[in-house]
Amino acid sequence: MNDTIRNLFKLQTLEFDEPVRPNTEEQIAELRTQIPPAVLSHYDRLGDSGKKGVAMLRHQVCTGCHLQVPLHVVLELKHGDELRLCDNCRRYLYLEEEAPVVPLASVKTAAKPHRRQLAHAR
Numbered sequence: 001m002n003d004t005i006r007n008l009f010k011l012q013t014l015e016f017d018e019p020v021r022p023n024t025e026e027q028i029a030e031l032r033t034q035i036p037p038a039v040l041s042h043y044d045r046l047g048d049s050g051k052k053g054v055a056m057l058r059h060q061v062c063t064g065c066h067l068q069v070p071l072h073v074v075l076e077l078k079h080g081d082e083l084r085l086c087d088n089c090r091r092y093l094y095l096e097e098e099a100p101v102v103p104l105a106s107v108k109t110a111a112k113p114h115r116r117q118l119a120h121a122r
């Protein structure tokens with residue numbers, strides 16, 4: 001995995017998702033120094049138009065546009081050192097590391113509503 005995309009994803013998390021903490025600005029500045037300018041400028045261009053510049057790749061699907069990504073791109077991301085853009089939405093693809101593969105069948109749906117234990121209350 002490429003450090004740049006990891007940093008970029010971290011940066012995006014700080015800029016979009018995290019509640020602002022006192023040291024967030026510092027971390028953002030620090031991360032920005034570690035990402036190549038060309039990558040940052042593409043990321044910022046997307047950000048300016050209100051889009052996230054990095055999309056997580058899950059089960060071979062880009063979470064930015066929900067389209068399937070060709071397998072060779074997934075493999076290149078996994079084994080290569082190159083950044084890849086989603087062909088469709090032009091976001092950087094971030095391959096989740098060690099994504100837990102949970103077969104859908106084994107995912108339990110929400111537990112039954114909690115039964116109040118009123119039976120013995122008098």
Ligand SMILES: [Zn+2]
Pocket residue numbers: 055062063064065066067086087088089090091
């Ligand atoms: Zn996409």
